[in-house]
Amino acid sequence: xxxxxxxxxxxxxxxxxxxxxxxxxxxxxxxxxxxxxxxxxxxxxxxxxxxxxxxxxxxxxxxxxxxxxxxxxxxxxxxxxxxxxxxxxxxxxxxxxxxxxxxxxxxxxxxxxxxxxxxxxxxxxxxxxxxxxxxxxxxxxxxxxxxxxxxxxxxxxxxxxxxxxxxxxxxxxxxxxxxxxxxxxxxxxxxxxxxxxxxxxxxxxxxxxxxxxxxxxxxxxxxxxxxxxxxxxxxxxxxxxxxxxxxxxxxxxxxxxxxxxxxxxxxxxxxxxxxxxxxxxxxxxxx
Amino acid sequence: xxxxxxxxxxxxxxxxxxxxxxxxxxxxxxxxxxxxxxxxxxxxxxxxxxxxxxxxxxxxxxxxxxxxxxxxxxxxxxxxxxxxxxxxxxxxxxxxxxxxxxxxxxxxxxxxxxxxxxxxxxxxxxxxxxxxxxxxxxxxxxxxxxxxxxxxxxxxxxxxxxxxxxxxxxxxxxxxxxxxxxxxxxxxxxxxxxxxxxxxxxxxxxxxxxxxxxxxxxxxxxxxxxxxxxxxxxxxxxxxxxxxxxxxxxxxxxxxxxxxxxxxxxxxxxxxxxxxxxxxxxxxxxxxxxxxxxxxxxxxxxxxxxxxxxxxxxxxxxxxxxxxxxxxxxxxxxxxxxxxxxxxxxxxxxxxx
Amino acid sequence: xxxxxxxxxxxxxxxxxxxxxxxxxxxxxxxxxxxxxxxxxxxxxxxxxxxxxxxxxxxxxxxxxxxxxxxxxxxxxxxxxxxxxxxxxxxxxxxxxxxxxxxxxxxxxxxxxxxxxxxxxxxxxxxxxxxxxxxxxxxxxxxxxxxxxxxxxxxxxxxxxxxxxxxxxxxxxxxxxxxxxxxxxxxxxxxxxxxxxxxxxxxxxxxxxxxxxxxxxxxxxxxxxxxxxxxxxxxxxxxxxxxxxxxxxxxxxxxxxxxxxxxxxxxxxxxxxxxxxxxxxxxxxxxxxxxxxxxxxxxxxxxxxxxxxxxxxxxxxxxxxxx
Numbered sequence: 033x034x035x036x037x038x039x040x041x042x043x044x045x046x047x048x049x050x051x052x053x054x055x056x057x058x059x060x061x062x063x064x065x066x067x068x069x070x071x072x073x074x075x076x077x078x079x080x081x082x083x084x085x086x087x088x089x090x091x092x093x094x095x096x097x098x099x100x101x102x103x104x105x106x107x108x109x110x111x112x113x114x115x116x117x118x119x120x121x122x123x124x125x126x127x128x129x130x131x132x133x134x135x136x137x138x139x140x141x142x143x144x145x146x147x148x149x150x151x152x153x154x155x156x157x158x159x160x161x162x163x164x165x166x167x168x169x170x171x172x173x174x175x176x177x178x179x180x181x182x183x184x185x186x187x188x189x190x191x192x193x194x195x196x197x198x199x200x201x202x203x204x205x206x207x208x209x210x211x212x213x214x215x216x217x218x219x220x221x222x223x224x225x226x227x228x229x230x231x232x233x234x235x236x237x238x239x240x241x242x243x244x245x246x247x248x249x250x251x252x253x254x255x256x257x258x259x260x261x262x263x264x265x266x267x268x269x270x271x272x273x274x275x276x277x278x279x280x281x282x283x284x285x286x287x288x289x290x291x292x293x294x295x296x297x298x299x300x301x302x303x304x305x306x307x308x309x310x311x312x313x314x315x316x317x318x319x
Numbered sequence: 320x321x322x323x324x325x326x327x328x329x330x331x332x333x334x335x336x337x338x339x340x341x342x343x344x345x346x347x348x349x350x351x352x353x354x355x356x357x358x359x360x361x362x363x364x365x366x367x368x369x370x371x372x373x374x375x376x377x378x379x380x381x382x383x384x385x386x387x388x389x390x391x392x393x394x395x396x397x398x399x400x401x402x403x404x405x406x407x408x409x410x411x412x413x414x415x416x417x418x419x420x421x422x423x424x425x426x427x428x429x430x431x432x433x434x435x436x437x438x439x440x441x442x443x444x445x446x447x448x449x450x451x452x453x454x455x456x457x458x459x460x461x462x463x464x465x466x467x468x469x470x471x472x473x474x475x476x477x478x479x480x481x482x483x484x485x486x487x488x489x490x491x492x493x494x495x496x497x498x499x500x501x502x503x504x505x506x507x508x509x510x511x512x513x514x515x516x517x518x519x520x521x522x523x524x525x526x527x528x529x530x531x532x533x534x535x536x537x538x539x540x541x542x543x544x545x546x547x548x549x550x551x552x553x554x555x556x557x558x559x560x561x562x563x564x565x566x567x568x569x570x571x572x573x574x575x576x577x578x579x580x581x582x583x584x585x586x587x588x589x590x591x592x593x594x595x596x597x598x599x600x601x602x603x604x605x606x607x608x609x610x611x612x613x614x615x616x617x618x619x620x621x622x623x624x625x626x627x628x629x630x631x632x633x634x635x636x637x638x639x640x641x642x643x644x645x646x647x648x649x650x651x652x653x654x655x656x657x658x659x660x661x662x663x664x665x666x667x668x669x670x671x672x
Numbered sequence: 673x674x675x676x677x678x679x680x681x682x683x684x685x686x687x688x689x690x691x692x693x694x695x696x697x698x699x700x701x702x703x704x705x706x707x708x709x710x711x712x713x714x715x716x717x718x719x720x721x722x723x724x725x726x727x728x729x730x731x732x733x734x735x736x737x738x739x740x741x742x743x744x745x746x747x748x749x750x751x752x753x754x755x756x757x758x759x760x761x762x763x764x765x766x767x768x769x770x771x772x773x774x775x776x777x778x779x780x781x782x783x784x785x786x787x788x789x790x791x792x793x794x795x796x797x798x799x800x801x802x803x804x805x806x807x808x809x810x811x812x813x814x815x816x817x818x819x820x821x822x823x824x825x826x827x828x829x830x831x832x833x834x835x836x837x838x839x840x841x842x843x844x845x846x847x848x849x850x851x852x853x854x855x856x857x858x859x860x861x862x863x864x865x866x867x868x869x870x871x872x873x874x875x876x877x878x879x880x881x882x883x884x885x886x887x888x889x890x891x892x893x894x895x896x897x898x899x900x901x902x903x904x905x906x907x908x909x910x911x912x913x914x915x916x917x918x919x920x921x922x923x924x925x926x927x928x929x930x931x932x933x934x935x936x937x938x939x940x941x942x943x944x945x946x947x948x949x950x951x952x953x954x955x956x957x958x959x960x961x962x963x964x965x966x967x968x969x970x971x972x973x974x975x976x977x978x979x980x981x982x983x984x985x986x987x988x989x990x991x992x993x994x995x
């Protein structure tokens with residue numbers, strides 16, 4: 033039998049599939065990948081675990097547990113912020129790094145990168161499509177933590193009379209509290225995009241997704257070690273992890289923007305670097 | 320292949336550009352000395368004393384290289400950089416936020432009450448606003464407290480030091496983006512002190528001290544720099560100078576202004592020996608000394624400090640000597656404490672009196 | 673065999689009208705690739721005549737896959753020129769929508785079903801528009817995978833994976849289909865299916881490049897053949913021509929082999945006797961000259977036939993000569 037596929041109109045002459053269809057296919061693929069879903073599930077557990085921990089150990093107790101986690105007690109709106117901050121140290125980077133790893137190195141490992149290049153998906157389009165997948169994972173991962181955190185914070189922990197008590201001792205109404213949570217979520221996405229861009233760049237250099245994961249997570253740990261060495265203080269402005277504590281600033285009042293802005297600028301530089309290397313590599317990469 | 324080289328160069332360009340961009344994005348820019356009309360030290364100090372800078376807000380950065388012993392209860396006092404956010408209503412009202420990585424201490428003066436909030440234990444401490452001045456930190460001569468009104472603290476310090484110091488205006492510089500005069504205080508040769516020089520940068524327009532730099536003998540790097548890293552003059556939101564204890568917090572009255580640094584009840588008031596740069600404070604345990612950082616005799620719950628310092632002995636008895644880059648302290652075994660920005664010899668003499 | 677390897681010129685036979693089309697489906701000139709010090713492909717000139725089924729033969733590591741990868745733009749040649757459906761250089765990718773390929777085994781995601789894998793591949797095909805399910809289902813049907821379409825790729829047998837790879841290459845009507853070892857892991861039924869698909873493609877005018885180390889497979893389906901050895905092209909051309917020119921020997925049945933042997937030897941050839949018949953290897957004498965010599969010697973000739981060589985002999989001789 034023979035296929036009777038219509039190749040009428042533009043399809044008969046065009047040399048690349050429509051970008052929208054590519055993006056839709058990429059997102060469908062990303063979101064059906066089991067490990068993406070597993071990481072999302074783990075991320076949802078973070079705020080739930082904190083909420084249960086707070087609920088079972090009772091109210092605030094000075095000097096018990098990490099300082100920020102203690103802030104959650106009786107102050108449910110803090111939960112998403114704290115959960116995002118805790119997840120940013122490992123789990124959120126893991127989600128994004130694994131997305132970046134699978135995006136190119138993973139496709140190369142399964143032999144599907146060949147298919148994409150032969151189809152052909154143009155090399156620039158391929159980077160756009162892969163970057164979109166990583167961005168989607170970053171946004172969804174942050175949303176999972178933030179939304180589950182809001183729900184767990186409201187239901188399990190309960191609010192301080194429906195308000196958020198800031199670290200500065202002021203109270204914020206529901207609207208402003210949600211605004212602060214949205215701000216820290218957006219900021220976290222920015223930091224994750226930096227990690228994602230670097231993961232994509234490394235992903236173009238190898239055929240082993242685990243190498244990407246190891247490089248990104250190992251790199252974050254090395255950054256953490258470097259920032260703890262006093263004689264390497266001059267290095268701190270260059271390290272992405274230096275700005276990771278800025279997320280806590282949304283719990284201060286008045287809101288200090290310096291840390292959030294400078295860490296976001298730093299993240300943007302990492303994004304530009306990562307995407308630059310990715311594009312440069314994908315122009316030439318064999319598959 | 321030439322295109323391969325071109326791409327290699329392109330990659331190198333990307334990396335270099337990125338590294339530069341990261342640096343530029345975060346590193347402070349070097350400031351040039353702004354041209355200003357000359358001014359005499361007297362006129363400058365006078366203008367500082369009479370200046371009314373008005374409402375402002377800014378960030379104060381403390382760069383501490385004092386070499387204080389590490390204390391579990393006060394990690395902020397160790398070497399490093401601390402920042403505080405400061406708002407001043409210009410009328411005695413003010414707000415100071417001392418952020419830490421996982422919390423914040425907030426001090427609010429609303430004109431009648433001084434509030435202190437600590438996020439770590441969610442306690443509010445309140446005290447009447449006019450019960451005593453701002454807590455002093457005698458580790459700097461004259462006492463400067465960056466946490467409250469930097470203007471007042473620096474002003475009184477300058478007035479004191481003119482008796483025992485050469486005071487000059489040594490050029491200009493830019494501090495926190497503002498043109499400033501550099502007032503330099505050098506101890507007179509007769510003063511026996513560990514300090515080499517104290518520099519105060521005074522805002523050329525508002526005459527507000529913007530930065531204090533303490534240089535110790537034998538070190539090119541400042542031992543302590545307290546100053547604005549950014550400052551904005553202008554009306555402030557009045558709600559900044561009010562404080563309402565948030566729900567779920569405990570409110571208690573301070574035994575003394577803000578609970579720190581006041582004379583503890585039942586304790587003998589510390590006396591001072593000498594004046595100027597070689598002033599020595601002598602106090603009696605268990606009295607809380609005037610909040611000398613790194614000194615024993617802290618309130619209950621403070622760590623055991625008996626292991627700090629090195630053992631010394633003299634005509635006054637036996638004790639332990641604690642030295643930092645700018646100050647020295649002796650804790651005697653019979654409970655006396657002597658401290659000052661002086662060498663050990665001066666402390667020994669002070670204890671002998 | 674006097675022709676030098678790789679320079680055997682074969683005139684297109686008249687019964688292949690498609691080869692009369694001037695532009696070949698693909699052409700490489702002076703192609704050379706090195707990976708570090710290893711020369712994978714060395715100075716290959718090859719044309720894929722439009723409409724032909726070209727079998728590419730060669731032992732493992734002879735450069736077949738590298739050549740295919742360069743043809744598809746997956747590997748950049750160190751030197752040389754690639755032309756694919758009239759496109760060259762940076763424009764090469766513009767030809768790819770009309771090229772289907774199964775290279776280096778099938779590549780699919782294990783956690784998706786075969787059908788979902790194909791849907792994802794279909795989304796990337798420039799030539800497809802609208803509903804992608806119809807072409808996907810048609811391609812699955814064509815390779816006989818309809819029943820297993822909704823099972824996860826992870827559970828597929830090697831043969832099923834191979835079929836799915838073939839289906840991906842056939843999602844769109846192609847002008848050129850490149851199949852790298854398509855029958856790898858297939859059972860006899862699967863092999864038959866692949867042959868049927870290639871025959872269908874050939875009938876539809878599609879050019880097919882079939883890389884294989886199975887000589888029988890190539891001989892069964894190919895119109896043209898190219899033989900690679902250690903990165904160099906030993907020979908290429910029309911299969912029938914190569915077999916005729918390369919190994920045709922004349923077998924003469926006669927009532928007096930001894931006289932016949934002398935007669936042909938005198939005429940200048942190197943005959944020998946086998947199974948009571950006279951065998952005249954291809955060489956200086958054309959068949960009419962052999963027959964004339966026999967007739968002049970008065971030998972009764974019962975039968976003269978030309979025995980076609982098998983590809984296997986050709987291949988063995990070529991690769992041994994070179995070795």
